[in-house]
Amino acid sequence: MLDPKLVKEKPEIVRKMLADRHVQFDFDLLLSLDGKRRELIVKTDELRKLKNKMGLDVATKKKSGQSADSVIAEMQKVSQELQILEADQIKVGADYDRLAMTMPNLIHDSVPIGADNSANVVVRSWGAVPKFDFKIKDHIDISQELGLVDLERAAKTAGARFYYLKNSLVRLNQALIHFALDFLTEKQYGLIQPPYMINRSSMEGAIIADDFENVIYKVQDEDLFLIGTSEHSIAAMHADEILEGKDLPIRYAGVSPCFRKEAGAHGRDQKGIFRVHQFEKVEQYVFARPEESWKEHEKMLAVAEEFYQKLEIPYRVMLLSSGDLGKVSAKTYDIEAWMAGQNSYREIVSCSNCLDFQTRRLKIRFRDKSNEQTQYLHSLNSTLVATTRTLVAIMENFQTHDGHISVPKPLQKYLGSSTI
């Protein structure tokens, strides 16, 4: 959610953002609702003032033994009038909120302007693309031949985009998680294993309405939703809190399964475990002071890059354009890993600065001294590792001529072997 003051005072900034993002949004309606909303606030406030004054009058009269009947009769009228006006105010307020909650975040100046991902910019590349002196396979073939994934049976029991991991791939999956947690622990991140289901109001803090349709699974008959990432749980964790400035920045390493509908992804990455409804992820989530969030953003990206360098997975860093940017994010870097079997770079990390967009929705503020004005924090999130996609990269890049997989060095100790 954007600062209502900014929306009112500098609408041209919002209009430019909407144009740059190429989103449909009825901003004029929002402005007119905002005007109505303010107008009704003033009117009801005045009526309440009158009512409060009369109430006092009644109390004083009664105490001194005088009759308050005429004031009470008058108050009755005012109360009725107020009730009607209040109903109006609630309706307009709700309309405004509903619309305002769907408005995307501001865009940072450094973000390239463009309609879609074709305007994304390569920031840098790391690592040499591996060369093979034999005919390489993709992760589907490799995993089938080594008995590491069963897609057919998963289709039978759960549907498309599910999988049974088997044998050493189960261990490799766990090894990635274990390594990622050790890696972030060393960097002083606090470990968090969050609720995998959260209620609607918490979920609304982290995401925008469309996502409920396209990515989030709902639990039947309960006010509960399966998280699409631990980001959702962790964002809401400090809702309605005032944090102490001395504790900032707060850096969390979230670990959880992630559940995603993948609606609208029909036909893309249909087979294999690249795009699935469920996977494990270790996530970086940071609450920072506003003036420090851009520094933290670069830091999180650097942490993610270091992780893939340790795994020796070649990658490139992309800066997403305005049209490709997620709605809650003001700036996003993706890390795309080289995937030999697909002969291309594919997304494995998304690193975003959401500014005060999420914290404003969730009322997460801070201050240095208890009598100071509170400020909204900035929140940032970045993948450290989403296991299935990294498993794809490992299987494809580390395949050997005899049809096996060599295990990246940092994972060997967790796995207890150097090949699969």
Added chain:
RNA sequence: GCGGGGGUCGCCUAGCCUGGUAGGGCGUGGGAUUGCUAAUCCCAUGUCCGUAAGGACCCGUGGGUUCAAAUCCCAUCCCCCGCGCCA
């Protein structure tokens, strides 16, 4: 799941029975006083609308009763204690 207790403006707490401006303590900031420190005293310390003056809102949440609700009634969420069930 059942029975009992509870949720008050950063933290603690009074008020609820008996409806009528939410009071106190702590913390924090400022000021006064004081060789220094400490102690003491005064003021400030939530959200929203407003350029401001000012005003409204705020007692877990949502309804209801009433001229008027922190207070009475109903529903609901969460926490604590006991019982039951349970990996």
